[in-house]
Amino acid sequence: DQQVKQNSPSLSVQEGRISILNCDYTNSMFDYFLWYKKYPAEGPTFLISISSIKDKNEDGRFTVFLNKSAKHLSLHIVPSQPGDSAVYFCAASGLLRGSQGNLIFGKGTKLSVKP
């Protein structure tokens, strides 16, 4: 059973518009959430994170929203740029619950930003 779910395998957005990537989780013990971006033939690179004590974290064009009651988080990219085209992975961890910090990943969403 998947603990972190990204139900949209792909998303296509026009340049300049907003990209919204969604992620759902089932384990209420998760308290730290991250988004990674992956280009082909490269390892994932960290994008942005959020702790469960917050409901929003913003870094430039990237904002992550966390809705704990719904066990849902989303990544907003605005404005979207063609260079944002990549696979985006949502990941979760139960750091405050004594876990080792290993991440549980979703299957990823492939974002295509069209010029």
Next chain:
Amino acid sequence: GAGVSQSPSNKVTEKGKDVELRCDPISGHTALYWYRQSLGQGLEFLIYFQGNSAPDKSGLPSDRFSAERTGGSVSTLTIQRTQQEDSAVYLCASSRQGPYNEQFFGPGTRLTVL
């Protein structure tokens, strides 16, 4: 400084053979993780090393999989008697000690078992 490096970048092997995958973490990072990504799947946690503590092997899929970390630095993931379902991209990540530290990933090793 250099990032996480992995070798080889690609490995093709025959079913039943043993393979070794290598990871060089970022210097000074005490935590090291192995993940794998099978086709169409997310990244799956395999094993975690933290300093001199016993590794967390809870993600290893079978006893054919093992990993070592020598001298607190380089790590080797060994898969014995490879099977076709072992075909995947194997990713290594390292981070500084403690929670909330970003994991830096290497480029991965693409393993194909024929």
